Amino acid sequence: MKIRAILFDLGNVLVDYRPEIFITRLSERVKIGKEKLVRYFLTSTADIEYTEGKISSDEFFKIISRDLSLNCSQEEFWDFWCNIFIAKHEMDALVARLKKSYPVWILSNTNEWHFEFLKSRFPVLDMIDQLFLSYQLKCQKPDEKVYEHVIRKSGLKPDEIFFTDDITVNIEAARKSGLRASLFKSAAELNLELNQMGVL
Template sequence: MHLPVTESVPMSIILLDIGNVLVSVDFMPFCRAVAVDPVSGAEEIFRHYCTGTLKEKLETGLIAPFEYLAAIARDPLAKALSLHDLRQEWQNIFEPLEGALEAVRLLREQHAIWIMSDTDPLHFTFLLNHYPVLKEADRYWLSFEHGRMKSSVEAFSHLLERSGRRGDEFTLIDDKAENCAAASTAGIRSIQFRSWEDALQQLWEQERNG
């Protein structure tokens, strides 16, 4: 993987998603470890706690992390686990994504790196401590701190307002089409992530074409 050198162009900012861009994410190990019934119960745990409105409240700071875990602990679908054990299982959903660290270091040669992620404090702290690729970033823009999910245009408008920068100074790399669409509406270029080879090629083409 490589990025061609661009001449006389001010350093722009890459907004990097975390999940399925820097690391792979799979909630099912958590669901199977927590559910009384590791099949149907795991699916119910996933629907209740790993997607949807309740999880969004966690990721926008409306619910405290241990309040969230306590709600899972009280659920009849869940085994009798301590909050400590639940926290460990909640964090046990990530794996390294091949090529991510190399790609981010290449990007840093010509760009500033800001991580922009829909996440919660438990996940982010774990990732920062266990995945060196996150420490390559210059800045972190996190949903639980700013109260907005990337599927909303407001998340990107808020970013521009608070940073004092223009939309054309940023490029978002994110695996979700709805997040890319929201960024584009706010005037920020986006690349829907499929692989690092593809993302770097798209970025080079965008920058070559201005």
């Protein structure tokens, strides 16, 4: 089946992200050990609820601030939370090339603060035709509901959509829903694969 749309994951595919920068800066500011912060963010449900749009940005900060007894402002926290992304110029170039022939979409597990921040500073997002964002869908990968939503919205057959993501379970779930899915390793490997498939 011919590919008719390209669906990208965002984090570590179109932009790199470094959550350890957030942990280090927050730790230094609020004088809480990095290990404690990592443990908190790995086990707290606030992060999941925020990613699934079940709580607002203000509520997210309030919960974290209360749980960790933070002594920093919401503005400071926002700065630590958001300033973790790094552009990937080789992916910007690939998106620009693909966009000449295909609609290019994003399917991302993300939250309002991260996405708004990325949208304001990373021009690659201006090239994207359609966004499927967990906090707006109220649901995240690898839940099959997410992929079914994308397929329904697209009006395409599942195997007309090429999807790439750096996380194996997201790829496996996408394949179960019928998408043509490929684990992302690097821009070079993705370029090669798209060439071999006759997409580029």
